[in-house]
Amino acid sequence: MTGTAPSPELLDRFAAIVGEANVLRSAQDLAPRLIENRGLYHGKSPLLLKPASTEEVSAILKLASETGTAIVPQTGNTGLVGGQTPSEDGSQLILSLERMNRIRDVDPVANVLVAEGGCILADVHKAADAVGRMFPLSLGSEGSCRIGGNLSTNAGGTAVLAYGNMRNLCLGLEVVLPTGEIWNGLRRLKKDNTGYDLRDLFIGAEGTLGIITAAVLKLFPQPAGHQVAFAGLASPDAALKLFEKASNLCGTALTGFELMPRIGIDFTTRHIQGVRDPLENPHAWYTLIDISTNDSAATAETMVQTLLEQGFEAGLIEDAVIASSVAQQKALWHMRESMSDAQKPEGGSIKHDVSVPISKIPSFMAEAEKAVLAAMPGARVCAFGHLGDGNIHYNISQPVGADKAEFIARWREINAIVHGIVLEAGGSISAEHGIGQLKRDELAHIRPEIEIDLMRRIKHAFDPAGIMNPGKVVSV
């Protein structure tokens, strides 16, 4: 994407909508907004706007459509595919929702919460807790990611097994269209078959079809019982068999089932403060099992004990521990959630966010490791993730002592190897992180032409001026 830098006069017209106090213009102020977490993309932008209301967002997009000015929406800037980063030519403005962070309503009887797009996920958790309810979306970045971004990327995380992705946690939306028109679809209904599903079209569109300014989110009862267990196993196959047992035993009380390799435990115990291996001896693989029950604490206790007994009896579990306090539960989850960060001190890391039908996880793991090691001897595969969803964060740390830049330069090559195996298995090259800039061209390559064409037709229909986060998801 190349565009023309907006004139100073035009920048002032945009700034006037929100007031000079609510813009960033200097290179220093803008710097942290122009780089994403992994450092893969560095953008340029002359102006970041912080509207305080849906009406201000509307005015910005109206002016943008009239003047052909590209707008990049940004919330917590925690995305992992460059979807929130402007292009490098300095033609795109950033619209940050950070001031639109009000919880507009909480209704514990109807079990809904209405949050603005700039609400931090952790603040939504707190608002739900305050009325004795729970909002289940749970991510490593929940202290900084924001609801608008969670929706725009259809965020997943660790509780998808029981509660679904962000798509499943949202009843209604308020969206400002690229033209500046406001769509009020803030409905609170479980069932509503009235025409095309616009809501699900905006969810996961990564800000390319409009800006989500508010959403009706589903709340749930706080569980009466909660148990977390950690088990050492010999293989992903053993983990899959244990998952099947857990699924049958617990049904939707099974709220998490994570797979981790030994090297992930090594990395976290080595680099993350306070993390220690809770089991006496090392095991090749591990699962973190999370069980939440609605009726009583006793049910969760019985379930976790029964599951571990079944796992030992079937020869699936080598060793296991049940967290005996909330602090221990948090420590186990902290180990899992810091597994990505723990790779940083080990040098470069080439990452994949893939899913395969869950029955194919063991064969995928075996094939991918073989292929990666053949291409790059000494590479250290640290593949972990949400086994119950078929979603593996297939991360590869550089060989010990290798040159980081040379390693990272092989990102696309290694992607092609891993994604090839994923696609053979009928899998997805982006299970939960989205497409952004990182996977746009690859998506167009692997999907049928008609699918990309339908996306383009939708993009044109919603954003005729082409100003809405251009260059992301689908090229136009």
Next chain:
Amino acid sequence: MTGTAPSPELLDRFAAIVGEANVLRSAQDLAPRLIENRGLYHGKSPLLLKPASTEEVSAILKLASETGTAIVPQTGNTGLVGGQTPSEDGSQLILSLERMNRIRDVDPVANVLVAEGGCILADVHKAADAVGRMFPLSLGSEGSCRIGGNLSTNAGGTAVLAYGNMRNLCLGLEVVLPTGEIWNGLRRLKKDNTGYDLRDLFIGAEGTLGIITAAVLKLFPQPAGHQVAFAGLASPDAALKLFEKASNLCGTALTGFELMPRIGIDFTTRHIQGVRDPLENPHAWYTLIDISTNDSAATAETMVQTLLEQGFEAGLIEDAVIASSVAQQKALWHMRESMSDAQKPEGGSIKHDVSVPISKIPSFMAEAEKAVLAAMPGARVCAFGHLGDGNIHYNISQPVGADKAEFIARWREINAIVHGIVLEAGGSISAEHGIGQLKRDELAHIRPEIEIDLMRRIKHAFDPAGIMNPGKVVSV
């Protein structure tokens, strides 16, 4: 919608695609396909086509787009809003998926089943049962409705509480676009964030954006325990309070929570063979409670007993019975599912398929009844439905002895009264049946202009020739 009747030559070109043995042309053969269940719409058509494959569907739609011939897709012809009925001018052809009724694959390990659009829902149930799994969509019409229609209307039914609508039960689709292009989106993944959510756009589009020729459906474990209870109560408010208790106690093991009025029990016991009132004395309201557990039969037993105890203790339940055999369970569900049919012998019935936030059900019931009786003294409100989803089939039988035609002539007037109260409560005028012809203009009236406009833009983008079930959902 008015169009030109296709020439005999053009009809022959369409017929040649499927072969003369697989078309209906005579008025007699076509008659049952031109009228829908409620008799509100009578269409005309010169030709019904029965393609046997996705490729034949594609050839039909390609020819239709080229020649500007309107095509109305039809599956089980059980829809309740005229979505499957052609217009009255005889210009539209019917495409029936009845020969595309193969189950393409069943995979009990991955818990998926791939069905063609013409599969009868009950046959999908059987195919799942045969491998020890369950497909949860459950409707009164399941012996004749077909998967393509279930998807195109985002069907709901009695198990939505635990398993969701059809939208939630589908992982992937194969769709023939109005242009004849085939989109193969038959993915089997739980998590797949790769661009716009085309799947959910086709689901619920009522055949106006393309024809769903196959789908990947989710299977579930067969429950280990199943209990059905029937309770008499004083009011919808008592039922709502009991629902809250049930929801907290059972979580997602609560697989059904239906509300019924006394008059519904009167109608079914009077008109439906084999139905009898299982309780000794009459009550103003009733709930049917369905509980399914995955771990053991004992859990369901404990749950249903505990729930009834809690309900009696709280003074919410006046009397109750637990079905003691599968036959009794079926009998209770049969009463509920025949409640719509039982109204037919009572004369005309004006129907509504509405939802409101569930906390507002009691006030909605009270207000709506007051308003209906004020407008039409003697009318008999038989409002029943899926309380746990906020979805009420607000049906009104004519006053005893009134003229049926005169009563039915007031359909729109009474709709306006009931829908007005629904909309005040933030509800939906079509919770699960869809829009079709019946509610198209009303939808355009009650929704913001931008919402209808976005639907039109999508329609144009997908169906530039305007041949795909025209006149349904949104006017173009």
